[in-house]
Amino acid sequence: MFFTTSVVLLVLLVPFCSGNFHTRRISSETALLKLVCSRQPIVALVGDDVILPCRLDPVVSADSMTVVWTRPGLDPKYIHVHQDGQLLNRSQNLSYYFRTRVFVDELTYGNVSVSIFKARVSDEGQYWCSIPSIQKEASVQLIVGSVSAPVVEVTSSNRGKMVLQCESAGWFTVTIEQTPTQIHSETWS
Numbered sequence: 463m464f465f466t467t468s469v470v471l472l473v474l475l476v477p478f479c480s481g482n483f484h485t486r487r488i489s490s491e492t493a494l495l496k497l498v499c500s501r502q503p504i505v506a507l508v509g510d511d512v513i514l515p516c517r518l519d520p521v522v523s524a525d526s527m528t529v530v531w532t533r534p535g536l537d538p539k540y541i542h543v544h545q546d547g548q549l550l551n552r553s554q555n556l557s558y559y560f561r562t563r564v565f566v567d568e569l570t571y572g573n574v575s576v577s578i579f580k581a582r583v584s585d586e587g588q589y590w591c592s593i594p595s596i597q598k599e600a601s602v603q604l605i606v607g608s609v610s611a612p613v614v615e616v617t618s619s620n621r622g623k624m625v626l627q628c629e630s631a632g633w634f635t636v637t638i639e640q641t642p643t644q645i646h647s648e649t650w651s
């Protein structure tokens with residue numbers, strides 16, 4: 463008897479809870495809502511697991527939202543599409559297969575960051591996060607460098623300066639020039 467009554471009550475209440483009131487509240491929030499991604503490029507090395515940080519501001523739960531991560535220029539451009547609580551994988555670019563995740567527990571706090579595992583040089587580029595239901599999108603840049611053990615070469619330049627060249631097979635070369643006297647004083651101090 464009690465059971466039947468509560469079911470009837472629930473059925474009567476549901477339309478009020480999920481109906482007009484709810485949608486009106488969301489749409490006024492949507493106007494002020496921002497999707498904020500890291501403005502700083504995310505720098506990683508080959509093989510790293512990286513997080514591309516994006517969040518809703520002010521904090522609103524993204525639990526029920528479809529979160530779409532893309533990299534324009536790729537075909538297919540989809541990196542990770544999170545819908546109905548899971549990865550919608552039929553649209554995903556194969557080179558990201560099994561290499562991405564969103565933080566399902568964090569969606570409640572508006573954290574829609576995506577993670578890419580074992581970064582590759584080819585992952586470098588501009589990533590877009592979009593949330594179609596609130597018509598927001600933002601982008602974040604990923605830079606992937608490859609660095610092997612650095613090689614330090616000491617060569618003398620014809621201007622009487624000592625040239626230390628630190629070189630890696632990867633993405634940067636740093637050259638330090640020092641006069642011999644400076645090096646001398648460091649050696650004997």
Ligand SMILES: *[C@@H]1O[C@H](CO)[C@@H](O)[C@H](O)[C@H]1NC(C)=O
Binds near residue numbers: 552559
């Ligand atoms: C999508 O995921 C399902 C289950 O995890 C898997 O069986 C299927 O092969 C996947 N499809 C693609 C295109 O990755």
Ligand SMILES: *[C@@H]1O[C@H](CO)[C@@H](O)[C@H](O)[C@H]1NC(C)=O
Binds near residue numbers: 536538555556
């Ligand atoms: C996926 O992305 C890569 C670049 O990471 C691209 O070369 C490739 O053509 C895309 N498509 C498929 C089906 O892998």
Ligand SMILES: *[C@@H]1O[C@H](CO)[C@@H](O)[C@H](O)[C@H]1NC(C)=O
Binds near residue numbers: 513515516517565568
């Ligand atoms: C989002 O979640 C990831 C993974 O837990 C965490 O590293 C990151 O700091 C979170 N971002 C924010 C804004 O809370």
